[in-house]
Amino acid sequence: MTGHVIDPYFHRSPGGEDVFSIENNAIRFGPGVLAEVGAEARALGLRRVALFTDARVRLLPAFDTLHAGLRGAGVDVALYDSVAVEPTDRSFLAGAAFAVGAAVDGFVSLGGGSVIDTAKAANLFSTWPADFLDYVNAPIGLARPVPGKLKPHIACPTTFGTASETTGIAVCDLLDLRVKSGIVSRRIRPNLGVLDPTALASLPKLVVAANGFDVLSHAIESFTARPFTLRAAPGEPGLRPLSQGANPYGDQPCLQAIRIAARFLERAVADPADQEARDNLMFAGLLAGIGFGNTGNHLPHAMSYPVAGQVKAYTAPGWPADEPLVPHGIAVVVNAPAAFRFTAAATPQRHARALEAFGAGVPDAPGDIGEALAARLTTLMRATGIPNGLSGVGYAEADIDILADGAFAQKRLVDNAPLPVTRADLVALFRAALRYW
Numbered sequence: 001m002t003g004h005v006i007d008p009y010f011h012r013s014p015g016g017e018d019v020f021s022i023e024n025n026a027i028r029f030g031p032g033v034l035a036e037v038g039a040e041a042r043a044l045g046l047r048r049v050a051l052f053t054d055a056r057v058r059l060l061p062a063f064d065t066l067h068a069g070l071r072g073a074g075v076d077v078a079l080y081d082s083v084a085v086e087p088t089d090r091s092f093l094a095g096a097a098f099a100v101g102a103a104v105d106g107f108v109s110l111g112g113g114s115v116i117d118t119a120k121a122a123n124l125f126s127t128w129p130a131d132f133l134d135y136v137n138a139p140i141g142l143a144r145p146v147p148g149k150l151k152p153h154i155a156c157p158t159t160f161g162t163a164s165e166t167t168g169i170a171v172c173d174l175l176d177l178r179v180k181s182g183i184v185s186r187r188i189r190p191n192l193g194v195l196d197p198t199a200l201a202s203l204p205k206l207v208v209a210a211n212g213f214d215v216l217s218h219a220i221e222s223f224t225a226r227p228f229t230l231r232a233a234p235g236e237p238g239l240r241p242l243s244q245g246a247n248p249y250g251d252q253p254c255l256q257a258i259r260i261a262a263r264f265l266e267r268a269v270a271d272p273a274d275q276e277a278r279d280n281l282m283f284a285g286l287l288a289g290i291g292f293g294n295t296g297n298h299l300p301h302a303m304s305y306p307v308a309g310q311v312k313a314y315t316a317p318g319w320p321a322d323e324p325l326v327p328h329g330i331a332v333v334v335n336a337p338a339a340f341r342f343t344a345a346a347t348p349q350r351h352a353r354a355l356e357a358f359g360a361g362v363p364d365a366p367g368d369i370g371e372a373l374a375a376r377l378t379t380l381m382r383a384t385g386i387p388n389g390l391s392g393v394g395y396a397e398a399d400i401d402i403l404a405d406g407a408f409a410q411k412r413l414v415d416n417a418p419l420p421v422t423r424a425d426l427v428a429l430f431r432a433a434l435r436y437w
């Protein structure tokens with residue numbers, strides 16, 4: 001047999017993996033569903049929960065709805081509203097210390113990816129204490145397996161895109177090492193994700209644009225990732241990684257997420273009152289999250305970590321302006337056109353399917369597909385106010401070496417690309433990402 005029966009992209013390789021996995025959590029999606037979280041918590045047997053949020057979300061109507069629902073269901077709430085905008089190893093551990101002191105039997109998180117990731121880490125370190133680097137991805141940390149089950153966690157996003165409510169991933173800055181890394185384990189995946197699109201009403205335009213591109217990039221990266229069949233077969237089933245590579249299941253939500261995001265992104269940015277567009281983007285974000293949670297991202301995300309971590313003076317309209325910050329979705333998409341132009345050369349037919357879902361014509365010559373995908377992305381970036389590449393967020397030629405070092409250290413992501421990637425390749429990609437128009 002020379003090909004996988006489902007799709008020839010998943011061709012068998014000697015010693016390669018033959019099995020793909022499907023792992024999802026429970027989800028509730030719909031306007032007003034935040035009011036049901038109290039009943040959901042009771043159904044999980046929870047009597048006293050740590051409610052994680054941040055100072056901004058604490059003031060939104062969504063917080064009052066959720067809080068009242070929990071109290072109305074007779075669930076005690078220990079409120080932790082000091083989650084950092086960009087979490088760090090220290091802020092993760094501060095959350096864990098709070099959870100220990102509050103003696104809770106479960107977690108509810110309300111906010112963006114930072115809040116949900118902090119609740120995951122607080123749950124992990126309060127339940128299974130360890131040195132911080134024990135659970136962090138190799139080679140930066142030791143990537144030790146989480147020893148057992150965590151407490152129940154209900155994750156309620158007030159934004160969209162990170163899809164942290166669906167994934168077993170928590171990302172943070174490691175302050176002393178000056179790198180961004182994360183913890184990846186199916187054990188830290190929330191038990192339940194609760195997505196209420198009415199919570200998106202207050203999002204500023206550039207936040208919608210940045211998160212929409214995060215969704216698109218999750219979906220395109222996961223769809224174009226290295227096929228799972230090229231990964232070495234594991235010695236035993238329990239060693240299969242969450243980031244298993246592209247697979248027939250992950251393809252489905254990814255392609256649909258690309259179609260929906262391509263159709264609604266510009267509308268959702270242009271008009272905050274366009275609830276249809278924002279509902280659809282939140283659903284696309286969920287689909288892409290299911291896609292990358294079962295597949296894994298590759299180069300645009302690997303490159304985004306140093307772009308966010310090495311920020312100098314850039315501040316983004318719509319985010320807190322008190323410190324320099326390249327928001328995650330922007331840090332990803334400024335790399336995406338250069339990265340996909342590069343990866344399309346390796347697997348043009350696969351990229352052509354992503355381009356088709358994106359609503360663009362597919363060029364006849366395979367060598368033109370990467371350029372067409374990059375052009376489609378940059379057109380949409382310009383239309384939605386995204387900065388012009390790395391130079392638009394404050395980087396120049398002189399920064400490329402340090403950016404390449406940071407991206408090359410993201411081994412899990414770099415290895416998930418559809419071709420081998422060297423440090424020199426990353427230097428060339430960052431150079432190509434400096435400006436697009």
Ligand SMILES: [Fe+2]
Nearest residue numbers: 162214218332
């Ligand atoms: Fe992302």
